Amino acid sequence: MSKLEKISLKDRLATELRRKILTGALPPHSRVTEQDLADEYGVSRAVVRETMLVLELQGLITSVPYKGSVVASISRTEVAELLLPIRIHIEQFALKQGMPLFDADTFEAFDRVLAEMQRAIYNKDIEAFNEADMRFHAIIVDASPTDSARSIWDSIHPRIRMHFALQTGRTGALPEFLEDHRRLVDIFRTGDVNASVAAIKAHIIETNEPHLSVLDKSVQA
Amino acid sequence: MSKLEKISLKDRLATELRRKILTGALPPHSRVTEQDLADEYGVSRAVVRETMLVLELQGLITSVPYKGSVVASISRTEVAELLLPIRIHIEQFALKQGMPLFDADTFEAFDRVLAEMQRAIYNKDIEAFNEADMRFHAIIVDASPTDSARSIWDSIHPRIRMHFALQTGRTGALPEFLEDHRRLVDIFRTGDVNASVAAIKAHIIETNEPHLSVLDKSVQA
DNA sequence: TACCATTGGATTGTCGACAATCGACACCCG
């Protein structure tokens, strides 16, 4: 049996809006109002309000009482010195906790995502590739038995992705990114936690290299 | 003119529920239902729902669809290796960005909080002391021009406080904590950013020492 | 003209009612 789609409207709408924001369909400073969204998606304002609350707490929109909301804009410093270091820490934590629990299913999930990336490259579908990239790291974070790791990650990661999605779009280098992920999985397979923890940090830094230079300083501090 | 209480019911209710959770009035695993809260506080369920959503995203409660919500419980590992390192990083980041902007008002705010602590000690009011402690660090985080620092901090800090509030209750050592904060302000006054960044880290670690030992390893990693 | 009260439209804040879902228990049927 498949998924059966019993997801709340709030969650579906949140996913959809996040997608629009991350792909630039809703660029920073765009004005979004509850009634408009309610009309556009055919749901009640109550649903929209809860959705917007989620997005606000995740830092994707900013809303001021009685006035309205706008899509947030994110500074390079914020990404480089605040969000990325936190993301690195979370994924390292998740690996330390979760890697010993990796089983056949886990690696099968990794392989599926790698295949998705392959396909995305073939189709030149950057959005699909980013989606797969996101899923790849979600597997890591979810593997940790501490589920608050995922919840914090959820509130950090979209902003990082937003920043890069709107920046250059790393079109050309997709195959190398795929290779990078493959190498990661290989390291995971060895079961060497220390190596994996180091590798994931290097991976995240490199993946986001183009725009960042100040990173290392802030990580150790 | 003073505050004038133009705060939304959602925010007021969130503050109140957080207080109850952090003081142990609502211990972990307590069941909370929307209608009960709505009745108890005389607000609509819509308000309660938005409040609960906030608390859930902040990791203070866990809710499952169509069943209900319970107050979350937090593991020691989670606090020591995930939440605290992140909190340290946020406050260090905020200091680096915000300290150069500290002005007379900022230090006045610090002094007011120190006075609050003094008073709380005199009244043996632990809750008031914790409240002041929270405000102290909020000043730091708010000083950063990057306001997402505060939003992330808001979603990290309550869980940490919850863990300790429910644990021992550091009753005896209150005066030393006050002194610790005084020393911090003194360092801030010198304007030495590096020293301050180091001091805030030491402060947070020491403040939470009793229950933690593994901390250092995970911070540098 | 300059100033300020008001008013009107847009937007969010709050509410009460109805719909969907879940879990447990009683009930029927073999």
Added chain:
DNA sequence: CGGGTGTCGATTGTCGACAATCCAATGGTA
């Protein structure tokens, strides 16, 4: 006696309407 099945209470999910608030435009007055 056992297994499914339906029903019922509790709880969350969704909705449309009304209230409060903000802001800019309007218009009156000195």
